[in-house]
Amino acid sequence: MNLILLGPPGAGKGTQAKLMLQKYALPQISTGDILREAIRLGTELGKRVEPLLANGKLVPDDLVIQIIEERLKRDDATQGFVLDGFPRTLPQAEALEAQLKRAGKKIDRVVSLEVDEAAIVGRMGGRRSCPKDGSVFHLVNSPPKVTGKCDKCGADLVQRPDDVPEKVQNRLRIYAQDTAPLKDFYEKRNLLSRIDGMGNAEQVFGAISDALGKK
Ligand code: ADP
Numbered sequence: 001m002n003l004i005l006l007g008p009p010g011a012g013k014g015t016q017a018k019l020m021l022q023k024y025a026l027p028q029i030s031t032g033d034i035l036r037e038a039i040r041l042g043t044e045l046g047k048r049v050e051p052l053l054a055n056g057k058l059v060p061d062d063l064v065i066q067i068i069e070e071r072l073k074r075d076d077a078t079q080g081f082v083l084d085g086f087p088r089t090l091p092q093a094e095a096l097e098a099q100l101k102r103a104g105k106k107i108d109r110v111v112s113l114e115v116d117e118a119a120i121v122g123r124m125g126g127r128r129s130c131p132k133d134g135s136v137f138h139l140v141n142s143p144p145k146v147t148g149k150c151d152k153c154g155a156d157l158v159q160r161p162d163d164v165p166e167k168v169q170n171r172l173r174i175y176a177q178d179t180a181p182l183k184d185f186y187e188k189r190n191l192l193s194r195i196d197g198m199g200n201a202e203q204v205f206g207a208i209s210d211a212l213g214k215k
Contacts, residue, residue, distance in 0.1 A: 001026065001080045001212070002105060004087070006182060007113030008175040009056075009168065010120040010127070011197050012204060014136060016113070017084040019205045027076045030084040031064050033134060034071065040131070056162040056171040058088060058178065065095045072099065088179045093186075110186040111208055113197035117172055124168050128157040141200075 003026065005013040017028035035053060038046035049059050068086050071077065087093040100106050126139040130150035137144045137157060144151050162171065186192040193211040197204055 001108050002100070003081070003212075004083045004107055004110040004186075005085075005113065006110055006179070006186075007197060008115060008117060008120060008179075009171045010124040011113040011115045012201065013084045013113060015201050016111075016205060016208060017082045019201065020082050020208075023205075023209075024080075026080045026082045028082050028084055029068070029071055029077065029086070031059075031067060031086040031088075032084075034067055035059060035064075036134065054161045054167075056167040056174065058174060061089055061091045061095070064088075065092060068092075068096065069099055072103075087182060090178075090181060090185060093182050107186075107191060109193060109212060110182075110191045111211065112183055112186075112192055112194045113204070114194050115197040119198065120172070121165060121168050124163045125165065127160065127163050129160055130155050131158050 001024070003020070005017055007013050014028075014030060014033075017030065020026045021028050032053075035045075035049050039050045039053065040046070045063070049063070052059050064086060068083075072081065083096075087096050097107070123138070123141075126141070128137045128139060128144075128148075129135065130137075130153065132155040133150065133153050135150050135152050137151075144157060146154075148157055149155070150157055161167070183192055183194075193208075195204065195207045195211060199207070
């Protein structure tokens with residue numbers, strides 16, 4: 001099954017993608033994670049995109065399209081995948097469609113997590129991540145075992161530079177302008193499932209599983 005998770009920043013795409021990995025063994029492919037890893041490693045790509053991510057701006061389409069093109073060719077993606085954070089613009093959606101077509105594949109379903117944007121700003125204020133291994137926590141919803149420390153590697157947790165309130169507002173604006181139109185794009189193709197994203201992670205996962213006919 002080839003899936004896309006759509007939704008504004010902070011809607012819980014990453015959390016749901018991780019549940020899908022655990023329960024359906026579908027690999028999570030997150031352009032945000034791939035870009036942050038490049039920044040951590042200090043690669044050419046990382047240096048180029050760092051100021052964009054820090055300010056909540058989109059990375060140019062050609063760069064992310066190329067990243068996904070290569071990532072989808074890897075072995076673990078041949079039996080299905082969950083895209084999280086891609087596509088984010090119409091040109092990205094069109095490029096993905098063309099790429100999959102060339103490979104004789106297609107998207108099976110697009111899950112749109114519908115959330116209240118006011119609530120998101122609050123949610124994102126509590127997000128903390130591990131600068132070493134990328135693990136994600138939330139001060140209230142999923143706190144680490146030891147305050148301020150990563151459960152997996154013990155590193156000091158940090159707030160993502162783009163999770164501060166004014167950057168979150170900016171990302172929400174970009175979502176409304178560039179990404180929300182993708183719902184129409186996929187609705188026209190009869191692929192869109194709108195899911196209420198305001199419950200807890202298990203409730204949302206249950207609703208997604210129902211929509212996918214997985215239960
Ligand atoms: P969120 O969904 O919480 O906004 P992500 O981790 O998906 O966070 O993305 C973080 C940042 O990475 C974005 O604000 C943007 O700068 C960049 N990015 C990720 N995916 C894309 C994409 N498909 N196109 C352009 N920029 C992207």
